Amino acid sequence: MHSSVTLSSTPNVVDELLDSIEVGIVILNKQFEVEVWNKFMANHSGKRASSLLGTSLFEHFPEIDKQWLTAKVDPVFSLKSPVFIIWEQRPYLFKFGSSRPVTSAASHMYQNVTMFPLVGDSGSVENFCILVYDVTEQALGKRGMAELNEELKITSRVDGLTGLYNRRYWQERFEELYKLSKRRNKPSTAMMLDIDHFKRVNDTYGHQAGDKVIKMLAALIKRCVRETDLAGRYGGEEFAIILTDSTLENATRVAERIRGLAELLEVEHDGQTITFTVSLGLAQFEQSLNGPMVWLEQADQALYRAKESGRNQYCVHEVELE
Numbered sequence: 303m304h305s306s307v308t309l310s311s312t313p314n315v316v317d318e319l320l321d322s323i324e325v326g327i328v329i330l331n332k333q334f335e336v337e338v339w340n341k342f343m344a345n346h347s348g349k350r351a352s353s354l355l356g357t358s359l360f361e362h363f364p365e366i367d368k369q370w371l372t373a374k375v376d377p378v379f380s381l382k383s384p385v386f387i388i389w390e391q392r393p394y395l396f397k398f399g400s401s402r403p404v405t406s407a408a409s410h411m412y413q414n415v416t417m418f419p420l421v422g423d424s425g426s427v428e429n430f431c432i433l434v435y436d437v438t439e440q441a442l443g444k445r446g447m448a449e450l451n452e453e454l455k456i457t458s459r460v461d462g463l464t465g466l467y468n469r470r471y472w473q474e475r476f477e478e479l480y481k482l483s484k485r486r487n488k489p490s491t492a493m494m495l496d497i498d499h500f501k502r503v504n505d506t507y508g509h510q511a512g513d514k515v516i517k518m519l520a521a522l523i524k525r526c527v528r529e530t531d532l533a534g535r536y537g538g539e540e541f542a543i544i545l546t547d548s549t550l551e552n553a554t555r556v557a558e559r560i561r562g563l564a565e566l567l568e569v570e571h572d573g574q575t576i577t578f579t580v581s582l583g584l585a586q587f588e589q590s591l592n593g594p595m596v597w598l599e600q601a602d603q604a605l606y607r608a609k610e611s612g613r614n615q616y617c618v619h620e621v622e623l624e
């Protein structure tokens with residue numbers, strides 16, 4: 303028998319109930335001395351009722367902040383009202399291991415806790431009861447859901463083949479970046495990049511080989527730009543990159559680096575070696591720009607000129623050419 307509570311009529315039934323229920327039941331007095339400690343509590347804490355009864359709860363559970371719990375319990379005595387602590391607020395009151403250590407991803411038991419007054423014959427509150435519910439499964443379910451949502455958010459932003467931002471998300475971020483550039487007085491440069499004669503790659507080596515080329519080029523682009531730059535797959539074999547805090551001059555160096563490395567890249571597919579080149583167009587942000595798409599269009603026009611001028615090169619948008 304673990305509890306010390308006795309009801310005059312049916313003590314054994316009450317004790318059996320206390321010990322068979324899958325909820326932690328603790329009764330404490332005003333000094334936080336333990337009066338009832340049911341089997342659930344004994345099993346999960348590894349502390350038997352006999353070693354706790356008549357002693358302060360805080361002696362046995364140093365993880366419980368005495369000041370915090372005392373303040374939390376105050377309404378139970380002063381207002382005779384119950385108090386609830388849910389796992390989202392505080393994952394647990396008693397630091398118990400997870401009840402399913404092998405199958406569960408939790409290292410501890412998540413708990414919902416209810417504390418309510420026990421009113422004595424005199425009408426005053428001498429004791430209070432703490433109910434501890436194991437809500438680990440529920441908490442993990444909710445946490446798992448949040449992680450799943452996070453994963454979904456990422457996959458909806460990223461292009462599956464290249465790991466770069468997809469067009470929709472890139473566009474969203476680009477518009478924010480444009481607004482930021484309008485407010486800040488720092489140079490940024492837009493870069494459009496397109497693989498030359500990509501149709502030939504597909505036609506000669508097959509679509510899968512083409513995909514491999516796109517993937518390898520994306521990896522090369524990632525290596526050449528800063529983490530703070532905004533790089534996205536804008537179309538099939540077309541990429542858009544905003545080089546933030548970068549003047550046109552700096553951007554031409556990045557463009558030349560990408561161009562040179564792409565030219566040297568050898569993509570192996572089915573025992574064959576594929577080489578290719580890229581063309582690029584650059585346009586620096588100007589305060590006079592009339593919207594983000596105008597900026598991007600300028601880079602695209604520069605790209606078009608690079609193609610027209612023989613490919614495997616970059617061209618720059620020049621204001622006087624407008």
Ligand SMILES: Nc1nc2c(ncn2[C@@H]2O[C@H](COP(=O)(O)OP(=O)(O)OP(=O)(O)O)[C@@H](O)[C@H]2O)c(=O)[nH]1
Nearest residue numbers: 496497498499500501502504509510512513538539
């Ligand atoms: N393998 C593969 N091919 C793609 C993908 N997206 C677009 N393409 C192909 O890319 C080719 C683009 O061809 P075009 O726009 O005519 O241009 P190009 O052959 O690269 O020639 P220029 O851009 O003028 O140098 C088309 O054949 C598309 O089918 C993709 O995700 N994977």
